[in-house]
Amino acid sequence: MVRDMTGDPFEAIVATHHAEIHRYLVRATSRPGDADDLSQETFVRAYKAYRALPPDANVRAWLFTIATNLSRNHFRAEGRRRQAMAMAAVGATEQGPSWPEGEAIANQASQKIDRLVAALPFKQRAAFTMRKVHELDYDAIGQSLECSAESARAHVFQALRKIRQGLDDLDVVHTER
């Protein structure tokens, strides 16, 4: 008898990785609506290609690569308009309260960092998000960005430096001496 295809192994891939890839794309594109579309597109592409994957392939890193490629192309297409919007968003925070203290408002800190991340150039933003939020190793990040692991590390470094600088400008990071 013909076995039906509802026991598709790809179901498990979607179940395991979709939420994370979606989350990554929200930051990589810095717009949730775009992330919805791109996460669908990522998995549609993956669906058509996953049969050709070697059995020992790192599916998670592979999905990040597809998602990164899609968002880079998307980002190019959106061009200056998007970048201008991100800059405006960062500008807006300067009116906001300075760095609050305590756990209760930790989310506000996350939001500030998110705004700074959104203003980064694409490669730095993607590398930073993959490393610091999703904890991918530099090899996988390099693969996603089509660069070496060392370049991936440099992108993350540049991103951190800019974010730190940005928080300084917002008077956010007070440290105890």
Next chain:
Amino acid sequence: MSRIPTCREVERDLVAVAAGEAGPAAADGVDRHVAICAECRDELQRYRVLEDMVSDLRDAPIPEADPALARAELESQLADIRSRLVTFGIFGSPLGKILIARSELGISMVRYVSSEVSARARVRQLAGDDAIEDEAAIAPVYRELLDYLHARETRLDWALDLRWATSEFQKRVLTATAEVPYGAVASYGGIAKRVGAPESVRAVAQALRHNPLPIVIPCHRVIGSTGDLTGYAGTRIELKERLLSLEGVPVRGAAHRIDRRHMYVWVAPYTEYCVPTCGSIPEMPLSQLTLFGSRRHAEASGLSPCGTCRPDLHPISA
């Protein structure tokens, strides 16, 4: 003791130390530098705070994003793709290379392959980007086909997907042909009658000429009104003969002909089968008959021996 690195030299390592990624040499350089440089000590501390803040991002809610909704939309899109998707493989068989394609609904194509390139092109022409070559996915189906072609199996109980039938008429013809039992033959005229278009014998022959599922839909069991095998798979009438021989249907001589005088006969809708000389059978046109090569296969399709001519007691002599 080596020289203490400068602020500029130590900047990257500072970040690496804060992230817990620095190697021993880099960590040592940073240690020695911050011991003498208050500014970089501050800087290190700031990066450590930043690392903490950044690690909160891992669990922070994302405003406006609705992953559950995005997932639901993805699932429906995948379901749509799955319904269009066709996987296929090309395999060797006793009848030569054969392409088998399937969708989630069932087997959608069986094709004798003379050129793999053109066979693939044909699938892509029909299914476009939704055609995926995947031998592993088709292999279980292929193994069942091999059992059939080696006469280890007499049935291919496959769900079929007639998406590539070209018309409703062809679908009716294919469905009627699928009902011709194993080990039996009927005529094109007989199929025309069964689909309610007794005049359309040529149209039936055309419909079967373009059968997307040969072997599975047994167009090899359909013959001309005189008992000639007529055509099969273009000019490959020898394949038709082999398939029929496999099922115990005798094909006589170089003329590729089936002699009804040596076949058991079933006249629908009766539930008995007869010897070919029973009653008025010799005068009936082939379009009214289904012919069996052996009693075994007649009985395997649920028929019992005729009470008058008693083929069980007086079998046809070979």
